[in-house]
Amino acid sequence: MAGLSYCFAPHRPRLRFHWEEVAPLADYGRWVLLAGVLTLAGTMLTQLAVSRMLGATALGLFFLAVKLAFLPIDAANSVVGTVAFPMFVRLREDMPASARAFLSVLTGLHLLLLPVYALTFVLAPQLESVLGEQWTGTAPIVRILCVAGVVAITGTALSRYLMAHGSAKGAFWLEALHTLALLLALVPCLMQWQVYGAATSWLVGSLAMLALSVFWLRRLMPGLLRQAGRRLVAALLVSLCAAVAAWLVAAPFAGLAGLIAGGLAGVATGALVLWWLNVVLRLQLQELGVLLRSRDE
Helix, strand or coil: CHHHHHHHCCCCCCCCCCHHHHHHHHHHHHHHHHHHHHHHHHHHHHHHHHHHHHCHHHHHHHHHHHHHHCHHHHHHHHHHHHHHHHHHHHCCCCHHHHHHHHHHHHHHHHHHHHHHHHHHHHCHHHHHHHHCHHHCCHHHHHHHHHHHHHHCHHHHHHHHHHHHCCCHHHHHHHHHHHHHHHHHHHHHHHHHHCHHHHHHHHHHHHHHHHHHHHHHHHHHCCCHHHHCHHHHHHHHHHHHHHHHHHHHHHCCCCHHHHHHHHHHHHHHHHHHHHHHHHHHCCCCCHHHHHHHHHHHC
């Protein structure tokens, strides 16, 4: 029947490529691919340098510390990807609304991640004790990487924003600067501070990415950082209070008991302080709830 249909219909299907329609997708995908390659290359070269210069034991300590320290920001990235990215795409033609949405995402990430990293920083010794003697020396590495994770928050949010607005090249340059600064600092830091130098070089890369992110934010969305001031100050206060409470409660205990007691005290204190600041400073945190609920729409 299919063959008979060609006898009655003059149309003959042909394979044609419309390169003008494919080119924008290829250009966008190229920068996304390159950014992913750079991220992988930076991670692998760091691990290779640690292994060759310091040995397998140091590599194991560094690898575990990276997994522990970057777990919060990796989890936040999944939320940013599933919630913020589609929202930025939907608002790309409305720049004021897009800027407001980015402000909510940026400050929300800081309000969430700064207290988490503060607790991780304070409770790192208890965490090391729980892991066992074979992981002695992990706590200082985790602490340095916690600072690197905090510094990387702004660049992470901006990267998603740029990609949603069709500027995958901008996201690539953020990652390129991070990787370049990381690799340039890697060997000198390893020679100076051994395995702790690997974490320090990662912090250097995050600081370079933050500098570029702030520069671009001031050009793309003037005044945004000033608008974020109250929420960023609130995030710092919540983090400080949570960290102090965790440290005071965890100090008399050792190992798992200190980790659990300090963690619970820090979370409870942070939540109470955040609630109080939301009332006093009028942070309007309900906007963040609206953003999260939009995931299901």
